[in-house]
Each structure stands twice: as C-alpha cells, then as structure tokens.
Amino acid sequence: MIGKNLQDNLDIKVNSKKMEKLKDDFPEFFTKEGDFKLDSFKDFLKEEEVELTKEAYELDFLGKSYAKYESSLNTETYISPDVEHNEKPENKDSENVYIVGDNIDALKHLLGSYSGKIKCIYIDPPYNTGSDGFVYPDSFKFTAENLAEKIGITEEEADRILNLEGKSSHAAWLTFMYPRLLLARDLLADDGVIFISIDDNEQANLKLMCDEIFGEDNFVGCISRATGTTTGQDANKVGSSLDYCLSYSKTSLFNLGGIPLNEQDAKRFNKKDEKGDFSILQLRKTGNEDRKEDRETMFFPIKAPDGSEVYPFGPENYLSRWRMSNDSYKELLREDMIYWEYEEKSELIIDGYERSNWTPYVKYYLEGRTKQISNLLTGIEGNKKASIHLKNLFGFKDAFTNPKPIEFLEILIQISQSENSIVLDFFSGSSTTAETVLKLNAKYKYKIKYMLVQLPETILTNKPAYKAGYRTVDEIGRDRIERAAAKIKDETKADIDYGYKLFYLEKPREKTLLDLEEFKPEIKLVSDDMISVFDNKHASGKENILATWLNEDGYGLIKEAIDYKLENYIAQLIEKTLYIIDEGLESDDVMKLIKQIEDDSLDITRLVIYSYSVKFSVLNELRKNIKVLKNNKNVTLIERF
Numbered sequence: 001m002i003g004k005n006l007q008d009n010l011d012i013k014v015n016s017k018k019m020e021k022l023k024d025d026f027p028e029f030f031t032k033e034g035d036f037k038l039d040s041f042k043d044f045l046k047e048e049e050v051e052l053t054k055e056a057y058e059l060d061f062l063g064k065s066y067a068k069y070e071s072s073l074n075t076e077t078y079i080s081p082d083v084e085h086n087e088k089p090e091n092k093d094s095e096n097v098y099i100v101g102d103n104i105d106a107l108k109h110l111l112g113s114y115s116g117k118i119k120c121i122y123i124d125p126p127y128n129t130g131s132d133g134f135v136y137p138d139s140f141k142f143t144a145e146n147l148a149e150k151i152g153i154t155e156e157e158a159d160r161i162l163n164l165e166g167k168s169s170h171a172a173w174l175t176f177m178y179p180r181l182l183l184a185r186d187l188l189a190d191d192g193v194i195f196i197s198i199d200d201n202e203q204a205n206l207k208l209m210c211d212e213i214f215g216e217d218n219f220v221g222c223i224s225r226a227t228g229t230t231t232g233q234d235a236n237k238v239g240s241s242l243d244y245c246l247s248y249s250k251t252s253l254f255n256l257g258g259i260p261l262n263e264q265d266a267k268r269f270n271k272k273d274e275k276g277d278f279s280i281l282q283l284r285k286t287g288n289e290d291r292k293e294d295r296e297t298m299f300f301p302i303k304a305p306d307g308s309e310v311y312p313f314g315p316e317n318y319l320s321r322w323r324m325s326n327d328s329y330k331e332l333l334r335e336d337m338i339y340w341e342y343e344e345k346s347e348l349i350i351d352g353y354e355r356s357n358w359t360p361y362v363k364y365y366l367e368g369r370t371k372q373i374s375n376l377l378t379g380i381e382g383n384k385k386a387s388i389h390l391k392n393l394f395g396f397k398d399a400f401t402n403p404k405p406i407e408f409l410e411i412l413i414q415i416s417q418s419e420n421s422i423v424l425d426f427f428s429g430s431s432t433t434a435e436t437v438l439k440l441n442a443k444y445k446y447k448i449k450y451m452l453v454q455l456p457e458t459i460l461t462n463k464p465a466y467k468a469g470y471r472t473v474d475e476i477g478r479d480r481i482e483r484a485a486a487k488i489k490d491e492t493k494a495d496i497d498y499g500y501k502l503f504y505l506e507k508p509r510e511k512t513l514l515d516l517e518e519f520k521p522e523i524k525l526v527s528d529d530m531i532s533v534f535d536n537k538h539a540s541g542k543e544n545i546l547a548t549w550l551n552e553d554g555y556g557l558i559k560e561a562i563d564y565k566l567e568n569y570i571a572q573l574i575e576k577t578l579y580i581i582d583e584g585l586e587s588d589d590v591m592k593l594i595k596q597i598e599d600d601s602l603d604i605t606r607l608v609i610y611s612y613s614v615k616f617s618v619l620n621e622l623r624k625n626i627k628v629l630k631n632n633k634n635v636t637l638i639e640r641f
C-alpha cells in the first residue's frame with residue numbers, strides 16, 4: 001500500500017520537495033521542459049526592489065545534503081491504529097493523538113493531513129550533552145557509491161556521512177535535527193510558532209540552523225529559563241543555571257500572546273468601580289520626550305471634574321504633554337476610562353498656563369489582562385519540581401530523567417495563542433506537553449488538542465522505570481497521560497477531552513517491501529495476500545491500510561470512514577472519497593457504483609482502489625467507465641499498491 005511511495009523514492013533528489021514547492025508556487029518561472037527561467041526571476045526580484053547579494057554565510061556541516069535528501073524521501077512505514085485502545089469509551093471521541101514511532105516518519109505522515117495546520121510545536125530534543133545517550137540513529141541503506149550518486153557528492157564524502165551512524169558529534173546531531181525541522185516548518189500554520197528547548201551544547205548550532213530553516217526575520221526570541229539547579233560547577237567553568245528555548249514563527253502573521261497575571265501582578269489593580277478592579281497610569285507622558293515641545297499636538301487643556309482646565313506639568317516644573325492625541329483622549333472619556341486625583345499644590349504659572357490641583361489617570365482593568373513575557377523566565381517551577389511532580393504521579397522516583405516543568409510549557413502554549421488548536425510535540429518523552437494541555441483546558445476552558453510522537457525507545461534494565469515494569473519510553477509517556485488525566489478529572493471535575501487516539505508506525509516485512517517496490521498492476525506477480533501481510537497486533541491489514549490512506553488523503557487521524565454497500569461488495573466512504581480495499585469487487589458492483597455516481601445518489605470525486613485486490617478484468621471495466629461518466633460527473637480514479 002506504500003508501493004508507489006517506495007517507487008517514487010528511487011527518483012528523489014536532494015532538493016526534490018523544495019523544487020516541487022517552487023514549481024507549485026511559481027509555475028511562471030519554469031519552461032514546459034522544467035528548465036528554470038533565471039532571467040525572468042531576476043527581473044521579478046528587481047521589480048520588488050530585492051537586491052542580489054553575494055555576501056552570504058551559512059551553517060555548513062557534514063551530512064547537510066543527506067539531511068535535505070532524507071526530508072524529501074517518502075516514509076516506508078504505515079499507520080497502524082490501536083483499535084482496542086481507540087474504541088474504549090474514554091478514547092472513542094477523543095481528538096488527541098499519540099503516535100509511537102520515529103518522528104521523521106511521523107512528520108512525513110502528518111504532512112498528508114496537517115500541513116499548515118499546527119499552531120504550536122514544542123520540542124525538547126536530545127541536547128547532545130555527551131551523557132544524554134544521543135547517537136545518530138540512521139542505519140543508512142546505501143553504499144557510499146550509491147549515496148554519492150543519489151545526492152551528488154564524492155564517494156569520500158559519502159563514506160564520511162555513512163560513518164555518522166552511532167556518533168554524537170555536532171555534525172551527527174545537526175544531520176539528525178535538520179530534516180525534522182524542515183518537515184516541522186511545513187506543518188506550522190501561517191500564524192504558528194515553534195519552540196525548541198536546548199542548552200549550551202547545541203544552542204549556537206541550533207540558532208544558525210533555525211535561522212536558515214525558519215528565516216532570521218521570524219526569530220521570536222530565545223527564552224532563558226532558570227532551571228533552579230546549577231550544573232557544571234565542579235569544572236573550571238561558569239556553572240549553568242539556565243536552559244534555553246528558541247522560538248520562531250512561520251510568518252509575520254504570528255501574534256505573540258501574553259500570560260495571565262499572577263497574584264503579585266494582580267495586587268497593582270487596587271482600585272475598584274462598577275466595572276471591576278483596575279490600576280491607573282498617568283495620562284501625562286512620563287520618561288523621555290515628555291515635554292510640550294516634543295509633541296505640541298499632545299499639549300491641550302482637558303476638563304477636571306470641577307470644570308476647571310488642566311494642562312500637563314512635569315515634575316521639575318516644566319510644561320509637559322499628554323501621552324495621546326485629543327481624539328484618543330475623547331474616546332477614553334466616552335468610555336469612562338479616566339480617573340482623577342486631587343491634591344493641593346503650590347501655585348505655578350508657566351507661559352500663562354496655570355498648574356491644576358487635579359491629575360488625570362487612565363484606568364487599566366484587571367479582567368482579561370495578560371502580560372508579555374521577557375526572554376528571562378525566573379520564578380517558575382524548576383527541574384526539581386518537575387521530577388517531584390512525576391514521582392508523585394508514578395509513585396516512584398526517576399520514572400523519566402529530566403521532564404520539563406508544566407509551568408514552563410503552560411507559558412509557551414499561552415503565548416502561542418493556541419486556545420482551540422493543535423499543539424504538537426514530536427520528542428514527547430514523559431508527555432509533559434499532554435499534561436499541560438489537559439491542565440490548561442480544565443483551568444481556562446480551552447479546547448486545545450495535543451499530538452505527541454515518541455520513539456519506542458528501549459528502557460535500560462538498570463532504570464527505575466524498567467524495575468517498575470515499563471519496557472519502552474512510550475509506555476511511560478502513555479501511562480503519564482492516563483495518570484495525569486485521572487488526577488485532573490478528580491481535582492477539577494472539568495468536562496474536557498481526557499482520552500487520546502493511539503497509533504503505531506510500522507514497517508512492512510522485507511519481503512513485503514520488495515513486493516511493494518516491484519509491483520506492476522498489469523502483471524500481478526505477488527504470491528502473498530497483500531491485505532493480511534499488514535495484519536499486526538494492533539489492527540487488521542485492512543484497518544491499517546485505511547488509516548494510512550485516510551491520513552494521506554487529508555482526512556486526518558480522527559475522522560472515520562463508514563461502510564458503503566454496492567451490489568454485494570462493501571467499500572469504505574468518507575466525504576467525497578470511496579475506498580476499495582477488500583478483494584471481491586465484481587462487475588455488478590462496478591455497474592452499481594457507476595449508476596449511483598451518475599444519478600447523484602453517491603456524491604464522490606475520488607475513487608481509491610487497492611490494485612492488488614481488484615481482478616484485472618474488473619479493473620479495466622472500472623477504468624473505462626469512470627472515464628465516460630454521464631451527467632457531467634467527474635471522478636478521479638487513484639490506483640494504489
């Protein structure tokens with residue numbers, strides 16, 4: 001079922017995906033033969049007054065061209081839903097997603113349905129500290145000769161790239177991260193943002209890499225978070241009490257949100273009227289450029305409560321100015337946003353203007369007010385607290401090393417303004433992101449959905465989690481979600497989505513892969529039943545094929561297809577797509593299908609068939625009839641293998 005993807009992989013080059021995008025967005029710069037019209041493109045840039053520059057610099061590393069190539073390749077995995085888990089009452093209607101698998105495959109799958117739809121991505125990748133276990137995981141399927149030819153490098157360089165396997169050098173880490181970030185960018189919505197946790201080991205490299213992938217202009221900031229513990233003090237170096245989080249928006253459409261005020265902030269709102277608690281700020285401009293001559297138009301009389309005229313006077317007895325124009329002031333007055341204080345002052349007249357005893361202020365109401373964060377986050381939960389929280393949830397210490405604090409993630413999700421959207425974490429570890437989402441949804445009635453990806457990384461036998469019975473990291477991550485959900489439900493009684501849908505990314509057996517790669521619909525030389533070869537412990541082959549295709553065709557991981565009976569054959573229908581996966585489609589089913597399309601009783605635009613399942617004669621009948629549909633009907637026949 002992924003045979004076409006595998007066959008396409010044979011022709012993929014380093015920049016194939018980017019070229020596709022370029023052609024899609026700028027067809028006018030390509031000839032019929034696919035050649036690029038460089039001069040027309042230069043003229044276009046000139047019209048927009050964009051200068052060409054030769055003074056360029058960029059991050060270069062061994063493996064960069066391979067990393068680009070890897071991001072272009074199609075995944076060799078399929079999506080397998082855990083049917084039993086997903087049918088449980090608490091998960092049946094859930095829109096949260098947990099994917100067990102390598103995130104490079106997960107990201108490629110997700111692009112089928114979620115491209116441009118993710119508002120917030122948070123990731124906490126391996127920091128490559130030397131002791132965090134990061135090694136480059138790819139077991140390249142190429143010989144040096146092969147790779148050199150594929151990506152246009154020398155064999156010597158290809159050999160060095162192949163040697164990255166199992167290494168934890170900077171080049172290995174960058175080669176690992178680069179394709180993942182390239183894919184992640186495509187998932188972001190235009191008003192979306194990505195946050196990436198990192199420390200000093202790779203911060204500088206990550207910054208340059210992100211400048212290249214997301215664009216320097218889209219750098220939102222580097223948030224330094226006080227971890228609450230200082231490490232590295234024993235070495236002859238400055239101890240480290242910070243951890244960083246680089247953030248980039250997809251485009252300038254991103255709006256940075258604020259975070260709710262804490263108790264300390266709220267204390268400033270110590271005045272009250274019928275509209276609620278408020279604080280005040282002088283209407284007079286304070287600080288720099290506060291003099292009348294700095295903005296003559298913002299020097300005008302306003303009426304005090306007793307009807308007298310008030311002019312702005314500076315603290316050192318000079319004529320000052322208001323912080324707004326007369327029109328803006330009138331607007332505030334209409335909205336009852338002006339507050340007055342009265343205090344007897346000594347008489348002062350400058351240039352004929354008399355100082356008043358009245359001072360005007362602007363009211364700032366507490367309700368709905370948030371504050372913008374700075375790039376130094378202090379005073380929030382540190383790493384130790386996060387570990388204690390996990391210990392309390394699991395009932396034993398160190399279930400997971402270095403989980404991130406929930407309070408930190410709360411801040412990131414809130415400033416990304418994703419109250420109703422999807423938050424993706426594709427290095428999810430102990431699932432802190434999921435617990436944070438549940439907490440925010442319960443507290444603020446948000447409707448955020450989370451999507452987590454976690455490698456089924458083996459837990460070493462000497463780890464506390466192993467002793468407690470967990471064998472892979474995703475088991476801890478999933479159990480954390482369930483424990484946290486039960487706790488939040490118990491504490492808040494909030495009516496939110498506590499469940500999640502579970503999917504595994506599986507690789508077909510080698511023989512199946514070969515069959516898939518070599519399949520030709522006209523000469524079906526496959527000995528196996530190509531549906532049951534995809535059976536596994538989570539789902540039947542048919543369920544796996546359907547889940548993979550629904551996602552590939554843009555229906556996502558949540559929506560389900562329904563059975564649709566033709567003459568005797570049962571197909572699967574979702575919106576305007578009909579899937580023929582099972583064997584057994586006969587002539588009378590084809591006739592019924594065609595009739596129903598033509599008489600409008602079946603409104604579809606796409607018919608997707610599993611080529612192995614349909615007899616050649618029936619397939620031909622289908623192909624012929626679909627081409628000549630009556631009543632102006634148009635249905636695209638997609639044959640997949």
Ligand SMILES: C[S@@+](CC[C@H](N)C(=O)[O-])C[C@H]1O[C@@H](n2cnc3c(N)ncnc32)[C@H](O)[C@@H]1O
Binds near residue numbers: 404
């Ligand atoms: C630093 S931890 C994340 C911790 C997480 N933020 C938390 O609070 O628990 C990084 C996680 O990424 C996972 N990981 C590493 N490589 C991966 C890959 N290729 N695909 C998916 N997950 C991966 C590791 O197993 C680890 O659990």
